Amino acid sequence: MATIVIVGEDSTNLRLVTLLGDHGHRVLEAADSEQALAIVRAEKPDLVLADILIGNMDGCQLVQSLRAEAGWARPRLIFLTAAYMETEARALARACGVAELIVKPAEPEALLALINAALSGPPPQTAEADVLSIVGKLHQRLAELERLNAELDRRAAERTEQLEVARSALEQEVTKRLWAERELTQANLRLHDRAVRDALTGLYNRGYLEESLDREESRARRSSQSLGVMMIDIDHFKRCNDTFGHAAGDTVLRAVAQHMLSLARGEDILCRYGGEEFALVMAHASPATMLERAEKICLGVQNLEIESDGRRLGPITLSAGIAIFPDHGGSGQAVLQAADAALYRAKAAGRNCVVVANELTPMTGGGAVPPGGHRTA
Secondary structure (H helix, E strand, O other), X not given: OOEEEEEOOOHHHHHHHHHHHHOOOEEEEEOOHHHHHHHHHHHOOOEEEEEOEOXXXXXXXXXXXXXXXXXXXXXXXXXXXXXXXXHHHHHHXXXXXXXXXXXXXXXXXXXXXXXXXXXXXXXXXXXXXXXXXXXXXXXXXXXXXXXXXXXXXHHHHHHHHHHHHHXXXXXXXXXXXXXXXXXXXXXXXXXXXXHHEOOOOOOEOHHHHHHHHHHHHHHHHHHOOOEEEXXXXXXXXXXXXXXXXXXXXXHHHXXXXXXXXXXXXXXXXXXXXXXXXXXXXXXXXXXXXXXXXXXXXHHHHHOOOEEEOOEEEOOOOEEEEEXXXXXXOOOHHHXXXXXXXXXXXXXXXXXXXXXXXXXXXXXXXXXXOOOOOOEOO
């Protein structure tokens, strides 16, 4: 019969108590390692069965506590462990100098055979040299792990620095590309603007007028609204050029263009048609609206004070022809031609007047349209 201490209170340990007791052994139970040490000191057991993980200390700490006790024979020791942590438990048992390990649950016959083999073997000897060797190896391994960790930290820092450099370079490249795209967009807009603008007056050019006229016609058709077209010519412009020079003529063109632009609505299309001729396209405009705009343009131009090289130019008068879609043409181009024909009738009628297709509106010297001034051409 042997005295055996079982440390731990799980159900498997309780079955061990019954099994060993039935086979004639004296079994003592300890709830934890502290109680087990007290029993070992008092009872001098032959064998200790202990869970490798106990509540208040692990198996290795129990081994060290038993070996630290002097003046009495040390008991044999077998560790108990669950199957799911067998690999880790065996490694820990070897590190603690414990050769035997029982994996719970175990067959009773196998369990008794292992316990009997441990009891029949020699009692444990001092294993301080082995422990010191293991501790030395652990310190070496710890130093190696610290070295590897430091190397990993160094490489991580280098990689982080490289990534930061790459990120900075990428940000710079993205910024350059964005600026380049913005500049390209602005350059394209400037090129487009130059393509559709008259360089002297800043108004749209004839090409833009012809491009826009079809679009405005389609819009007028969809909305069943009228579309007004006005052709405007500066009277006796050649005489101004011949008398004062082309620079003075350019001054007159810019002044007239700016005055007309100041009266234009946001949706109006005002163009320099060619030479001293201008074209104005007005959506949703009735003949009365077109006549009112023509009167404001003509009166305003007559009152302009234009100078070139210290010489006053003017007064400047205008002739204009008006046509309305669809009243005077079935297309935008047809209405433009009708307005152009009305302009020539205005010039033929003595200039300084406005003609609405098939109707003549003379302007007085003061620029006002006299009552009843509309007459058939």
